[in-house]
Amino acid sequence: MTLRTGAVRTLVECLVETLADGVVRTSVTDSPATVEVQRDRWVDSLSAAHGAGAHFFDFLTAYDELDQGFVVLVHLSTPDAHDHVIISTRVARDDPRLVTVTSVYRGAAWHERETHEMFGIEFVGAERDDPLLLPAGFGAHPLRKDFVLAARVARPWPGGVEPDEDVSKRARRRPLPPGVPADWPRLEGGETP
Amino acid sequence: MAISVELLFADQLLRPEPAPVRVSVTWGRRYTLWVVGMGLACCSVEFIAGLLGRTRVAADSDLSPEPGLDDAHILVVSGTCTDKLAPAVRRLYDQLPEPRYVLSFGACASSGGPYWDSYSVTKGVDQLFPVDAYVPGCPPRPEALLQGLLVLQAAIATNDVANVPAFQTQAAVLARPLVAPPTSPRRNIEQP
Amino acid sequence: MSENDYPAVLPEQGDRSRGVIALLESNCTVCMLCARECPDWCIEIEGHKVTTPATTLQGRDRSHNILDRFAIDFSLCMYCGICIEVCPFDALFWSPEFEYAAPTIGGLTHEKEQLGGWMQSVPIEARGDNDPADSASDQR
Numbered sequence: 001m002t003l004r005t006g007a008v009r010t011l012v013e014c015l016v017e018t019l020a021d022g023v024v025r026t027s028v029t030d031s032p033a034t035v036e037v038q039r040d041r042w043v044d045s046l047s048a049a050h051g052a053g054a055h056f057f058d059f060l061t062a063y064d065e066l067d068q069g070f071v072v073l074v075h076l077s078t079p080d081a082h083d084h085v086i087i088s089t090r091v092a093r094d095d096p097r098l099v100t101v102t103s104v105y106r107g108a109a110w111h112e113r114e115t116h117e118m119f120g121i122e123f124v125g126a127e128r129d130d131p132l133l134l135p136a137g138f139g140a141h142p143l144r145k146d147f148v149l150a151a152r153v154a155r156p157w158p159g160g161v162e163p164d165e166d167v168s169k170r171a172r173r174r175p176l177p178p179g180v181p182a183d184w185p186r187l188e189g190g191e192t193p
Numbered sequence: 194m195a196i197s198v199e200l201l202f203a204d205q206l207l208r209p210e211p212a213p214v215r216v217s218v219t220w221g222r223r224y225t226l227w228v229v230g231m232g233l234a235c236c237s238v239e240f241i242a243g244l245l246g247r248t249r250v251a252a253d254s255d256l257s258p259e260p261g262l263d264d265a266h267i268l269v270v271s272g273t274c275t276d277k278l279a280p281a282v283r284r285l286y287d288q289l290p291e292p293r294y295v296l297s298f299g300a301c302a303s304s305g306g307p308y309w310d311s312y313s314v315t316k317g318v319d320q321l322f323p324v325d326a327y328v329p330g331c332p333p334r335p336e337a338l339l340q341g342l343l344v345l346q347a348a349i350a351t352n353d354v355a356n357v358p359a360f361q362t363q364a365a366v367l368a369r370p371l372v373a374p375p376t377s378p379r380r381n382i383e384q385p
Numbered sequence: 386m387s388e389n390d391y392p393a394v395l396p397e398q399g400d401r402s403r404g405v406i407a408l409l410e411s412n413c414t415v416c417m418l419c420a421r422e423c424p425d426w427c428i429e430i431e432g433h434k435v436t437t438p439a440t441t442l443q444g445r446d447r448s449h450n451i452l453d454r455f456a457i458d459f460s461l462c463m464y465c466g467i468c469i470e471v472c473p474f475d476a477l478f479w480s481p482e483f484e485y486a487a488p489t490i491g492g493l494t495h496e497k498e499q500l501g502g503w504m505q506s507v508p509i510e511a512r513g514d515n516d517p518a519d520s521a522s523d524q525r
Contacts, residue, residue, distance in 0.1 A: 133275075133277060133313065134276075134277065134313060135276045135277045135279075135313075138312075140312075142312045142313070147312070149310045149311070149312065150312075151309060151310040151311075151316075152310050155310075155426065157426060158420045158423075158426050158427075158428055158429045158430065159417060159420040159421030159422070159423070159426070159428075160421075161417065161420075161430070161431070162417070163415035163416070163417055163430070163432040163433070163434065163450040177426070179310075246389065247389060248389040248390075248391065249389060249390045249391065249393060250391070250392075300459075300460060300461060300462060300463055303460040303490060303493065304458075304460040304461050304490065305461070306425070306460075306461060306463055307424065307425055307461075307463040309425060309426075309461055317460075317490070319490065324490075325488060326486055326487070326488050327460060327486060327487055327488075327489070327490050327492070327493055328486040329459040329460055329462065329485065329486065329487075329493050330464070330483070331462065331463040331464045333483065334396070334404075334483050335389070335391075336389070336391040336392075336395075336396050336483065336484075337483045337484065337486065339391050339392060340391075340392070340483070340484045340486050341486035343392065344486045344487065344488060345488075347488075348488045
């Protein structure tokens, strides 16, 4: 949210003007203002923001929208923190690749590494893509929405017992704890896989 | 590195251990407690308040500002241990000389705590090495740490003194790298 | 900043200090809400249903739950208080007691006898109309 008035343009205005048809949608009522751009204009949009004065790179992350793919977003601001913008783009789930922005902001390297290991999004041209936070050999992307916390399946849920349930019988299927999807593979008798 | 006196006694005089020797060695161990803290997360703030703050225990103790690992008796693990950091925590335990005791401070170090279902958290440091006392809390009060040390002292007092394992961690184990080297080559990026 | 004299002097604690959770067994109806809502799954409850036959001519049988086991694993507990807030029958209370470190991790699981014992340390203003003398089971 900008505090300046007058002839000085905001970052969002600079981006809209520079990218023109590369902008998918903007929202100035969000705080900070958000700009969604086309995937092939990703680096251009960050260069434009950098040229308009957004020299402070805050973070790069993503979120999973299942069938609509992943949304990768970046938070930038001017060094005096008066003007902020969140630039986002969408990548398809079956082709999760995006060009690296380390040519514009070198500090994005670790953020891209973490986003890569957590979501599986490949940043083309990135220096390193080995895991930052996950141990070696983890083998999955934990922040995807289809990643289930296996501990919630393996450990019997104390809240899944009815007060009068005979523990030895267990004829009825026990209710699932929160966070476990209904189609998670289960063995007969509610045993853990 | 000088061999500690207690180990000398253990080897030479304690089979079978005469009661006066056992009592004196145990007394020495109970009341000479040098603590090294591994502060991993929020609980470390309470650990600092408990042992390094203005407490009677700190004032009455001969607390070296930074005991080296060679001098420490107790390892206090405070905070969440992640799977990525677990080898480093285990390395710290390996570097302590015998007799060593471990106090697990807080819920995360005891069992994983609120992160028990996480994909990246070690569910309690007792999966890495034996723990001698557990202090519950999220985070525990600084006074709870002091009470945990009292519980640890009582546990030390009942320890079988002759059961001091005579091994020293192999140097090769201590020298193993903790983190795998990067797989992709580093290149220099041109400045914009 | 005053010096902390523990263990000679117990620390002064605020009115609603969260030290340990106390159970008033006579209020518990084994509704399982606390066990279901606990984010750490650290409350374990076992009970059974008892049916009292009807006493009047066209009355129906009454049934109620008997609490067999109520355990809280404090090695997992994160002291959020959700169980105390969600209990509809005021069977759980905060107590400022904090001195219960244990040499084994099993020692941090408190069964209902120990949880009932903590009722003695629950502050009077927090108990409301509940008398800790009722913490002994008086199952109907």
